[in-house]
Amino acid sequence: MQVWAVANQKGGVGKTTTAVSLAGLLAQRGRRTLLVDLDPHGSLTAYFGHDPDSITDSVYELFRDDAPAVGALLRDSDVPELAVLPASTAMVTLDRQLGAQAGKGLVIKRALDSVRHDFDHVIIDCPPVLGILMVNALAACEQLIIPVQTEFLAIKGLERILHTLQMIGRSRGDGLRHVIVPTMFDRRTRASIDALRSLRRDYGTQVWEAVVPVDTQFRDASRQHLPLSVLNPRARGAAAYAALLNSLLAQGEVPKLRVIHGHG
């Protein structure tokens, strides 16, 4: 089972779209796929038609001392082979309730270990803040996907997630493979082109070689609670994520993306 996390400490950069798109494609290829929503905002949960404000069985339950089995919390989606572990708004209280208790950063890792024979892939949608949930995601995954909107301010915020990644690498005692994915690229605008150029200049091989373009069909897909690749496999956005998926699967076989190792 491979576990990937999609994270950025800036919101609105295409995190949920990236998670849903990659998971949808994996499921369409027959891979048993689990989408985990670790963001208390519950965008991914809402994407699949569940209300994070009223849902009762969610990731929140996993943090209880008497946590239920993961299987009891899973929801089917309208896509075969794709299950969802939803978020609830109450997860926003976990940091305050649990503080920094030893081992509480490993809850999701343990939970996913318990279903490792049930899924081929897990994709985690992370919250945009560094707290117990993001630490859990980064502790559980072996590949981090960092979507970055091709826009000046979004790129400025990239340093923060890379710093977090480095700190986590130290605490984990190993490295975490990561790739920066330029999103919402609009080739008609100067701002997008300049932002992409500076992203490649500053982060080099950490940046995926292609881009995810702006595509209004992402919005249509979310309205229908479906990944875009299911709604319209030929859409530009779906094709871009298919290429990203191929790249990630290939990298998984022969890792060559930059690995940040903790040291010193």
Next chain:
Amino acid sequence: MAENSTKTLLDEGIALSMFLDTLLREPQPEPREAPPAAQAPVLEVVPTVTPAAPPVEVAHPAAEVEVAAEASVDNDRPAWAQETFQALLFKAGGLRLAVPLAELHGIVEWHDDITPMPGHADFYLGLLQHQDKTVPVIDTARFVLPADRLAKLAPDVAERITRIVLIDEARWGLACDEVERVVNLEPDQVRWRSAQTSRRWLAGTVVEHMCALLDGAAFAQLLARGRD
């Protein structure tokens, strides 16, 4: 002013490191067995106490010994070192030291607002006004380094000191060159001091990090006696 209250916060990097290390550390439900003494590694860095340090017979009231026995601790390690613990690495006079987080009160930046204490031992830098407390600040390097290394210290403390590590509930401040990071330590990574050592402030040494681990409580006791 707000300035005073922010001083008690840890450095951002240290705070983040502590947060992450704690969350990602496996909790240890079972009490640990004492590591076999024969496996203790040979120490290469052994700091020596300065001659300025006072005599070191620190009395242990019988009651304390009884409490320790009741807690069924079958070793001489401090209470914070009975299982995995965290320690802050910092440097004083180039020597790397570690203080357990259990005994760390906070870290403040060094400013030139220390009130000198004329007539005291040279390792007393002066008094720091910290919130509602007056905290004596020690030139840690002068307290712990051997004489031959003291000669190499920059005479101007402002040139080498950047932080003050507060211990013993901020009753003492240990001035240091720099604060490094937080590490997780297993009790068996530490070569614990022998009972007859003259360096009561030294809880032990950690070869992996080439550092001396401070016994904050003993350090504070020594300083208190020295002050009188």
